[in-house]
Amino acid sequence: MTADLIVRDLHVAVEEKVILKGVNLELKKGEIHALMGPNGSGKSTLANVLMGNPFYQVIKGEVLFKGEDLLSMSPDERARKGLFIAFQYPVSIPGVSFASFLRTAVSARRGYEKELMPISEFQKLVREKLGLLQLDPSILTRYVNDGFSGGEKKRAEILQLAMLEPEVAILDETDSGLDIDGVKVVAEGIQALYERSQGNLGILLITHYSRILKYIRPHTVHVMFDGRLVVSGGPDLAEELDARGYDWIREQYAVVTAEIQETGAVRRAGKVFWVQH
Amino acid sequence: MVGDSRTQLVAAQLTRETLLALSKQLREPEWLQKRRLEAFDLYQQLPMPGPHLEEWRRTDLSGLALDSLTPYGQGMILEDELRRLIAFLKSLTGAPEGDRKEEWAGLLVQGSSGVLLQDQSEALKAQGVLFMDLRSAIREVPDLLQEYLMVRCIRPDEDKFRALHAAFLAGGTFLYVPRGVEIALPLISSVWIEGEGVAIFPHTLVVAESQSKVTLIEDHRSSGGEAQAFSAGAVELILGDGAHVRYISLGNWALNTWEVSTIRGILGRDATLHTLVASFGGNVVKVNVESILQGQGATSEMLGVFFGTGRQHFDFHTLQEHQSPHTTSDLLYKGALADRAYSVFAGLIRAHYGAQKTNAFQSNRNLILSDGARADSMPKLEIMANDLRCTHGASVSRIDEEYIFYLMSRGLTRIQAVHMIVDGFFSEVLDRLPLEGLREGLREEITKKMQGRGT
Ligand SMILES: Nc1ncnc2c1ncn2[C@@H]1O[C@H](COP(=O)(O)OP(=O)(O)O)[C@@H](O)[C@H]1O
Ligand SMILES: [Mg+2]
Numbered sequence: 001m002t003a004d005l006i007v008r009d010l011h012v013a014v015e016e017k018v019i020l021k022g023v024n025l026e027l028k029k030g031e032i033h034a035l036m037g038p039n040g041s042g043k044s045t046l047a048n049v050l051m052g053n054p055f056y057q058v059i060k061g062e063v064l065f066k067g068e069d070l071l072s073m074s075p076d077e078r079a080r081k082g083l084f085i086a087f088q089y090p091v092s093i094p095g096v097s098f099a100s101f102l103r104t105a106v107s108a109r110r111g112y113e114k115e116l117m118p119i120s121e122f123q124k125l126v127r128e129k130l131g132l133l134q135l136d137p138s139i140l141t142r143y144v145n146d147g148f149s150g151g152e153k154k155r156a157e158i159l160q161l162a163m164l165e166p167e168v169a170i171l172d173e174t175d176s177g178l179d180i181d182g183v184k185v186v187a188e189g190i191q192a193l194y195e196r197s198q199g200n201l202g203i204l205l206i207t208h209y210s211r212i213l214k215y216i217r218p219h220t221v222h223v224m225f226d227g228r229l230v231v232s233g234g235p236d237l238a239e240e241l242d243a244r245g246y247d248w249i250r251e252q253y254a255v256v257t258a259e260i261q262e263t264g265a266v267r268r269a270g271k272v273f274w275v276q277h
Numbered sequence: 278m279v280g281d282s283r284t285q286l287v288a289a290q291l292t293r294e295t296l297l298a299l300s301k302q303l304r305e306p307e308w309l310q311k312r313r314l315e316a317f318d319l320y321q322q323l324p325m326p327g328p329h330l331e332e333w334r335r336t337d338l339s340g341l342a343l344d345s346l347t348p349y350g351q352g353m354i355l356e357d358e359l360r361r362l363i364a365f366l367k368s369l370t371g372a373p374e375g376d377r378k379e380e381w382a383g384l385l386v387q388g389s390s391g392v393l394l395q396d397q398s399e400a401l402k403a404q405g406v407l408f409m410d411l412r413s414a415i416r417e418v419p420d421l422l423q424e425y426l427m428v429r430c431i432r433p434d435e436d437k438f439r440a441l442h443a444a445f446l447a448g449g450t451f452l453y454v455p456r457g458v459e460i461a462l463p464l465i466s467s468v469w470i471e472g473e474g475v476a477i478f479p480h481t482l483v484v485a486e487s488q489s490k491v492t493l494i495e496d497h498r499s500s501g502g503e504a505q506a507f508s509a510g511a512v513e514l515i516l517g518d519g520a521h522v523r524y525i526s527l528g529n530w531a532l533n534t535w536e537v538s539t540i541r542g543i544l545g546r547d548a549t550l551h552t553l554v555a556s557f558g559g560n561v562v563k564v565n566v567e568s569i570l571q572g573q574g575a576t577s578e579m580l581g582v583f584f585g586t587g588r589q590h591f592d593f594h595t596l597q598e599h600q601s602p603h604t605t606s607d608l609l610y611k612g613a614l615a616d617r618a619y620s621v622f623a624g625l626i627r628a629h630y631g632a633q634k635t636n637a638f639q640s641n642r643n644l645i646l647s648d649g650a651r652a653d654s655m656p657k658l659e660i661m662a663n664d665l666r667c668t669h670g671a672s673v674s675r676i677d678e679e680y681i682f683y684l685m686s687r688g689l690t691r692i693q694a695v696h697m698i699v700d701g702f703f704s705e706v707l708d709r710l711p712l713e714g715l716r717e718g719l720r721e722e723i724t725k726k727m728q729g730r731g732t
Pocket of ligand 1: 014019040041
């Protein structure tokens with residue numbers, strides 16, 4: 001079976017500045033990939049560009065989602081087809097009721113055209129998912145992310161994941177800004193959703209720390225550095241990063257970069273490799 | 278057809294002769310006729326306001342053909358339309374079908390300037406509450422009218438339009454609430470301009486005696502057409518000590534209709550006045566909304582929502598006048614502008630010498646939905662007291678693309694996202710209204726305005 005999300009040689013710029021410099025990634029439903037890397041390496045940029053954030057410009061490369069050209073779709077088409085992102089910094093939208101937003105979103109995902117999904121069905125669904133994430137139902141009467149605490153914001157993102165039942169979910173640092181208990185609730189929620197999906201959910205778990213990986217075991221771990229995925233490995237790579245930090249990657253990366261500039265070929269230094277396209 | 282033919286002055290214009298004929302026809306008391314003629318003289322003497330005045334720099338009335346308008350027109354309405362109107366008014370109270378007695382304390386419907394329908398609960402009458410059209414009030418309680426009508430609050434000599442209004446005033450609402458009487462359910466009054474080339478002069482006079490409590494919703498609409506229609510209205514709200522008044526003005530005019538109106542409240546000690554001005558209809562609409570906080574401890578909340586489309590022009594001049602200590606005013610006007618619509622907000626906070634411990638808040642937020650739309654916002658302060666809290670803020674902005682992206686990333690189309698954000702923009706005002714039916718009615722107007730709009 002081909003992968004559900006295929007990213008090939010993706011180059012992305014923000015306001016003229018090139019941030020992603022050739023990202024390659026394949027993810028199948030049922031798989032969990034962790035994406036790690038130092039701050040500013042481009043992880044959020046990748047997440048946003050996959051969701052179609054108009055702020056980012058794709059300058060090269062292609063992305064296939066379930067075999068279709070993702071980059072030609074509007075963000076809402078992507079969402080309705082089953083792609084989801086839990087944002088690192090969700091915006092708050094004053095005045096927009098969280099409940100009515102959620103009901104409209106779920107209706108869109110479930111293919112309701114003119115009307116919304118019946119209110120009773122919606123309420124039943126949302127009540128169940130609120131419980132899973134230990135969220136107070138009063139959150140529904142509030143405005144979208146408005147005045148939410150850091151933890152509430154992250155849990156509200158996962159609530160949306162639970163409601164929308166995507167096929168591929170990108171979780172951008174859902175664990176950061178949370179205390180240990182908060183990480184546990186969110187991580188267990190995600191793990192439960194993953195298990196319930198019975199192989200129908202693929203996750204790209206962007207994280208800065210390995211602590212969340214204690215609850216959610218990834219099949220593959222990637223490291224992003226300077227806009228590229230420079231190392232991939234099994235779960236033990238996360239532990240290695242935890243123990244050793246990113247400096248060794250930085251050093252190996254410098255070696256590769258220097259060689260590439262000379263020869264323009266495939267290079268590897270230690271675990272760091274780079275394929276010039 | 279239902280209606281009142283007594284004010285039909287076929288092909289008449291805004292002249293002294295018309296005025297005299299009208300006053301005679303209605304057998305008005307002498308004092309009123311005299312006031313009308315004096316006001317008419319003032320109208321003729323006062324200059325037409327124009328761009329030489331700061332207040333009129335942005336609102337151009339040169340396109341209004343005052344001289345070709347007929348006062349009042351015909352107070353006729355098709356029964357079907359009347360039924361639809363009543364259904365709408367009923368929806369404002371959140372009343373289920375066929376259950377109206379429970380949901381409003383009184384209802385008054387006037388076409389142009391004749392009464393089409395009047396309904397008031399017996400219980401209110403027994404408590405001494407007066408709720409009627411202006412002409413009936415002149416007949417039934419002339420002394421009260423003589424005491425209050427354009428004497429204490431809005432005066433004819435303030436400018437040309439107030440003089441014109443004072444000369445021709447007819448139709449509108451008179452509401453008197455005796456001391457200590459609290460009316461839980463809203464009173465609803467609707468003014469309808471039927472026909473084209475018509476000018477109306479609805480006058481609303483609310484006298485709320487001390488410790489009384491009342492809500493009045495006024496709906497304004499017109500049948501539309503090619504030729505212009507015009508409304509020069511005045512609303513006087515007089516609140517005794519501790520009185521509590523909520524006044525809501527709905528501007529649902531057809532697109533041929535121009536309006537120049539003043540809404541002014543005078544508040545006694547510890548009185549509370551809530552106003553809401555909601556403007557969706559009309560061609561050029563200029564409304565001055567003023568709260569005069571005369572008594573110590575008086576409080577006024579001033580809310581506004583407007584949504585301009587096409588080439589609509591809205592102008593709000595607001596005044597928060599603090600004359601006494603411990604007074605509070607809180608103003609929030611929010612508007613959306615699309616196509617080539619244009620809005621002007623000029624809000625003045627004035628705190629008199631000695632108005633210490635005053636709280637004055639003012640905020641005007643405008644959302645621009647199209648390149649051709651425009652909003653000007655001009656807060657102004659005249660502060661003579663030195664111990665007060667005062668904040669003001671104005672903004673003119675477009676919808677944040679980040680909001681749109683967030684909602685679209687959850688599967689909402691761009692149009693759905695924009696609708697939801699615009700709705701949310703107005704929620705800050707609507708959520709402050711304790712009347713559910715009214716909130717829903719306003720949301721529906723906003724939805725109508727958004728129809729087919731996706732940018
Ligand atoms: N909205 C933005 N405006 C300007 N620069 C940005 C923006 N988003 C990302 N960048 C830049 O892109 C680079 C990668 O950022 P980001 O993708 O947020 O990294 P990460 O998520 O790995 O920390 C950084 O240098 C950052 O400054
Ligand atoms: Mg990031």
